[in-house]
């Protein structure tokens with residue numbers, strides 16, 4: 001099992017090098033898009049917690065040249081074509097306002113791959129991660145257009161399953177958790193995807209769709 005995970009890590013690591021992505025994370029967003037078409041018809045996108053920038057590279061490459069993309073992180077991000085960069089903490093009002101001003105209109109998509117420094121204490125890590133998701137959602141609530149989509153990294157667990165998905169379903173038509181093949185199976189990471197903003201309260205797709213492995217496995221075991 002460990003060998004398999006390592007091989008997969010190498011596979012996406014090598015692919016990222018070949019394809020010129022700054023991080024193997026790029027394939028997580030690409031696999032989510034292949035499954036849920038979240039980039040379809042997107043003209044305005046916001047990438048929260050974006051450094052080193054591989055998700056923004058995907059947005060820059062997959063969205064039309066006319067697209068308006070804003071990326072923000074605590075860390076500085078090297079320039080990416082067609083992406084406005086902001087350095088700041090998304091949990092602060094100052095940065096939230098800067099992102100909203102830079103977006104200069106309503107967004108079709110907000111993504112957040114944010115991860116705090118992991119302590120290894122699962123409940124604490126899940127809690128801090130939930131704070132980041134809350135900050136991401138607060139920004140989305142101010143900036144997403146009706147019908148827009150939201151993607152955020154989550155740590156799988158009770159908080160995520162019961163509270164977050166339930167709450168998001170009040171705002172989105174469809175909410176589900178996906179685990180892309182590019183996300184290591186040994187990691188608690190998964191992604192919550194809300195589609196159809198303000199078209200809710202909507203449907204919760206139960207379980208975790210494991211995507212990008214040449215088929216969809218529904219994993220309902222956590």
Ligand SMILES: C[S@@+](CC[C@H](N)C(=O)[O-])C[C@H]1O[C@@H](n2cnc3c(N)ncnc32)[C@H](O)[C@@H]1O
Nearest residue numbers: 025049051052053054055074089090113114115
């Ligand atoms: C896994 S990395 C993101 C990778 C990125 N999606 C990519 O593809 O290159 C997680 C990022 O979250 C950022 N982060 C964590 N907490 C943050 C906060 N409060 N505000 C802004 N960024 C934050 C970290 O600085 C880190 O760069």
